[in-house]
Amino acid sequence: MxxxxxxxxxxxxxxxxxxxxxxxxxxxxxxxxxxxxxxxxxxxxxxxxxxxxxxxxxxxxxxxPITTLIGKKVKQSRDRASNKTLWIVLAICGIPFWLPIAAAFTVTVLAVYFSIWAVIISIYAVVFAFAFAAIGSVLAGIICMFTAGFYQGALFIGASLCLAGLFIMTVRPMFWLCKKMVRLTGTFFKWVKSLFVSKEVKA
Amino acid sequence: MDIQLKRGLIEICVLKVLTSGDSYGYQLIKDISPHIEISESTLYPILKRLESADMLSVYSSEHAGRLRKYYRITDSGKDRILEFIKEWQEVMKVYQFIKEEKYE
Known part of the structure; x- marks a missing residue:
């Protein structure tokens, strides 16, 4: 050649x-x-x-991009059907069947994707809640020392130290875990994409 | 070799070659192939990915009456090499651990 x-x-x-x-x-x-x-x-x-x-x-x-891949797949199967009119009639008559299936597929994919992200966001929320609570407790402790008394104030400051400790302990594993989960969404998306790439040729 | 691992390694090889100067497709293949098996079909998507990740920039320059595309490493490309070296020190530790056993 x-x-x-x-x-x-x-x-x-x-x-x-x-x-x-x-x-x-x-x-x-x-x-x-x-x-x-x-x-x-x-x-x-x-x-x-x-x-x-x-x-x-x-x-x-x-x-x-995945939209181009899906478009191509649809075009391929349309080309394969020798009778175009038949294909169009089938596509229209089949709406009650394929539309729910396509919708379910899309919703499932999106649901998995959003669930992973929801977990990531909630992990962040928990860890930062420790940090905010620690700051809040320090403030509360200082105010209490002047208003309610020394011991109540010390209790709040002690609690804030514990919360700060929890924050420091969890912040690194959290970043690690979130990084893994972001990668997981990538892998999942790739897998969904691979469903639309023909397997005729070995990688 | 696992295909994903191979792609990842070639990515770094491309960046490494570019640290010693701008280069073009075929020259990259010639420079990398003594170290790892590589062809145009593997290199092309990698170059595209590195470009969209802003790890290299592309420009065209005239050569022998035709345009040739040259690739230049960016700062984030250089950072990626350092990151790779750091990551692989851990991988090498695991490798040593696995290698200790005699698999006969």
Whole structure:
């Protein structure tokens, strides 16, 4: 395969992607072929070195936004159905079936996503509550010393020391845990995305 | 090698190569391939990711009558290398621990 054939085939395989993305990708591979030729390789050899064209197309696709991926999947299955009218009729008649399923899928994905974030926010809330309570207790302690008496004030200040200790003890594990959970949302999102990427080519 | 691990390593290799000067796609492959297996199809998404993470910047420059894209490391790219080295000191400790056992 020569350079022109390679670029044409790659363009066909990624033609459903945004125009600017296609242009960037093609110019990257064209540049690499030119550089290899300049380095003394033959044109066919240079193209061969780039690797399997399907693998290249898949690698690019994995990095696409999820909306583009879903759009492509829908287009693919529509193209596969030979009779377009039949497909449209089915799509319309099937609304009572596929609409709830699609809605349930979306809601489930969103629910998992928001739950993870809710946990992250609540962990933050708990830890910072320790800090605020500690500050509040110190203030209360100082005021009590002058109004209610020394012992009541000391009690509040003691409580604030305990709360400050709790804050210091939990703040680092909290950051660690939250970092892990943010990564978890990333992994989850990637998994959802992988459902829309065809598994024909091995990564 | 695990594919995610490999991608992560190549990311750092790209940044490391760029610390000694700006470079372009094919040169990066030539510089990295003695250390880890790499091809254009792996490198391209990595470059895109590093660019969107602001760890490198891209500019075009003329070479032999055509435009060639060059990549330059940013400060946050350099920070990422330091972070990697720090992280991997811990990984190496675990590696030593695993290696102690004789697996025959």
């Amino acid at each position: 020569n350079k022109a054939e390679f670029l044409k085939e790659l363009k066909n395989k990624i033609s459903d992607m945004p125009y600017s993305e296609v242009e960037k990708t093609l110019s990257f591979y064209a540049e690499s072929i030119d550089d290899r030729i300049e380095d003394g390789m033959g044109e066919d050899e240079a193209v061969f070195c780039l690797g399997d064209i399907d693998a290249i197309a898949k690698e690019i696709r994995v990095d696409l």
